[in-house]
Amino acid sequence: MLNFYRDIWFEPTNIMGEVLEMYYNMIMMYLIFIFFILFFLFYFLFNFWTSKVIISHMMEFLFFLFPIFLLSLFLFFSMKALYITEKLFGEMYSFKLTGNQWYWSIEMKNNMINSYIMNSDLNYNLRNIDTSNHLFIPIYTPTLIMISSQDVIHSVGFPDGGLKVDAIPGRLNTLEMMSYHIGTLNGFCTELCGPLHAFMPFQIEFVI
Ligand SMILES: [Cu+2]
Incomplete structure (x- = not known):
């Protein structure tokens, strides 16, 4: 999906490389997603007509819960990548x-x-x-x-x-x-x- 960096980085030649690339792509997609979330957050915060979201307790709770959810996903994929690179798959x-x-x-x-x-x-x-x-x-x-x-x-x-x-x-x-x-x-x-x-x-x- 996000292969534009291939010219400057490496093309996977082995399983570890594939795992690294998958991990990189995943993190990249999340970062783009977070960027959009932040964009809309600031858009709402600085917009006078919708400024009532600032005092919404529900929004505050979501802004607390959402980063935890994202960080848990990061943790999951990091651990997955770490354990795959340690795995032995039957050497010849x-x-x-x-x-x-x-x-x-x-x-x-x-x-x-x-x-x-x-x-x-x-x-x-x-x-x-x-x-x-x-x-x-x-x-x-x-x-x-x-x-x-x-x-x-x-x-x-x-x-x-x-x-x-x-x-x-x-x-x-x-x-x-x-x-x-x-x-x-x-x-x-x-x-x-x-x-x-x-x-x-x-x-x-x-x-x-
Ligand atoms: Cu040396």
């Missing part, structure tokens, strides 16, 4: 992603490979985005990524996917993702973790 693969100062390492069963930033002097690389090794995930395949850290707190965030999970030492956070599109999802460390914090990107390739 699982990887472990470990944050290190300042690179990511990918593990699957007994295999481990490090993903470092590529030298941006080579002009065919995307500066501060390209990495030496990518994580390949088939599209339409629910994949569980377990995220932890070896040293300090890191966080992996994918702005185009609407995803962000903290990598905390001694703790395993999970992120289940399923992409609808082929392509590369560029991730960045989003928790200040040292002098080279800006130089530890991470890339996921969604393939067929």
Whole structure:
């Protein structure tokens, strides 16, 4: 419905993105609705001929009840969105992603490979985005990524996917993702973790 922001924001590539978009649309519709309510409220308040609404106890009661109702709706949809993003829906693969100062390492069963930033002097690389090794995930395949850290707190965030999970030492956070599109999802460390914090990107390739 309210898709005009798609050019400047993201197009959902996964389930979390869809949930975020739905939530955003819902909040947007309520805000427009509230704007109209406020408009009519001020219209009545400053209109001399209808100024008797000011002393209406019923109106006062409604203006007390109505915001409570709206806030309860906000709470309901926020909790719903929060719990959907935590939900696991039957993963087919699982990887472990470990944050290190300042690179990511990918593990699957007994295999481990490090993903470092590529030298941006080579002009065919995307500066501060390209990495030496990518994580390949088939599209339409629910994949569980377990995220932890070896040293300090890191966080992996994918702005185009609407995803962000903290990598905390001694703790395993999970992120289940399923992409609808082929392509590369560029991730960045989003928790200040040292002098080279800006130089530890991470890339996921969604393939067929
Ligand atoms: Cu980091």
